[in-house]
Amino acid sequence: MGELSGDRLIEVLATLASPHRLRVLAALTGGRAYVSQLARDLGISRALLQVHLKKLEKAGLVTAHLELSEDGKALKYYEATPFSLHLTPDVVAVAVTTLSNAGDGDAVPKGNN
Amino acid sequence: MGELSGDRLIEVLATLASPHRLRVLAALTGGRAYVSQLARDLGISRALLQVHLKKLEKAGLVTAHLELSEDGKALKYYEATPFSLHLTPDVVAVAVTTLSNAGDGDAVPKGNN
DNA sequence: GGCTCATGCCAACTATTATTGGCATGAGCA
DNA sequence: TGCTCATGCCAATAATAGTTGGCATGAGCC
Numbered sequence: 001m002g003e004l005s006g007d008r009l010i011e012v013l014a015t016l017a018s019p020h021r022l023r024v025l026a027a028l029t030g031g032r033a034y035v036s037q038l039a040r041d042l043g044i045s046r047a048l049l050q051v052h053l054k055k056l057e058k059a060g061l062v063t064a065h066l067e068l069s070e071d072g073k074a075l076k077y078y079e080a081t082p083f084s085l086h087l088t089p090d091v092v093a094v095a096v097t098t099l100s101n102a103g104d105g106d107a108v109p110k111g112n113n
Numbered sequence: 114m115g116e117l118s119g120d121r122l123i124e125v126l127a128t129l130a131s132p133h134r135l136r137v138l139a140a141l142t143g144g145r146a147y148v149s150q151l152a153r154d155l156g157i158s159r160a161l162l163q164v165h166l167k168k169l170e171k172a173g174l175v176t177a178h179l180e181l182s183e184d185g186k187a188l189k190y191y192e193a194t195p196f197s198l199h200l201t202p203d204v205v206a207v208a209v210t211t212l213s214n215a216g217d218g219d220a221v222p223k224g225n226n
Numbered sequence: 227g228g229c230t231c232a233t234g235c236c237a238a239c240t241a242t243t244a245t246t247g248g249c250a251t252g253a254g255c256a
Numbered sequence: 257t258g259c260t261c262a263t264g265c266c267a268a269t270a271a272t273a274g275t276t277g278g279c280a281t282g283a284g285c286c
Contacts, residue, residue, distance in 0.1 A: 013130035026209035096139040
């Protein structure tokens with residue numbers, strides 16, 4: 001996971017920059033779990049947890065797959081994806097060169113100064 | 114910079130997770146600069162740049178100091194702080210243990226399920 | 227004095243993200 | 257059938273973050 005684009009880098013960083021998601025990830029690092037179970041473990045609502053799980057999944061930090069329990073219930077198990085990201089000023093400098101101009105853009109400043 | 118608390122980790126991640134701040138940091142990695150100059154280089158307003166610089170400074174990613182130019186003008190120079198942060202699931206798991214319960218909290222879920 | 231350039235800061239607005247509650251579905255089980 | 261448990265999703269609100277423009281200050285310079 002050494003060479004991600006600036007956009008991907010930001011996605012990953014933004015995803016990790018949240019207490020909830022960090023806790024979710026930590027919980028899953030300790031072993032997989034299905035949604036409702038995880039919500040109970042962490043003491044947060046399912047709706048909230050799902051939003052965070054989706055963001056984590058989108059960033060590629062967790063993966064999900066359905067599984068049938070012994071009694072036939074469909075459970076959605078999530079598990080953490082291993083990753084390794086070494087951040088340094090140089091890594092940042094390189095990533096910036098591949099940034100799409102979203103959230104920025106204006107090649108012509110509005111006239112300050 | 115291997116052992117930061119969960120709160121600090123989140124602060125750093127959140128600070129880096131922005132195209133503007135990433136660009137600012139990259140620009141400063143290439144050499145120090147004072148505010149107005151940097152704003153022109155990046156093509157953004159000073160007001161905007163200052164906000165981002167403050168956030169970067171708060172997170173310890175850049176430092177600032179006043180300096181007098183040859184003609185006596187007070188210039189505020191910023192420079193990038195070297196850092197190295199190796200992110201892995203385990204690092205996250207450890208960081209989580211030192212998270213203050215802000216933005217989370219509710220030991221008792223509201224009653225979902 | 228009047229012009230330029232640098233800094234700092236605020237009030238106001240817009241855009242995003244976070245969070246809650248509720249509702250609907252599908253499948254075992256007594 | 258009625259109850260439980262799991263999933264998914266949406267509409268509405270709350271809370272943050274991002275941006276802009278303007279205004280004030282201080283210091284050289286013509």
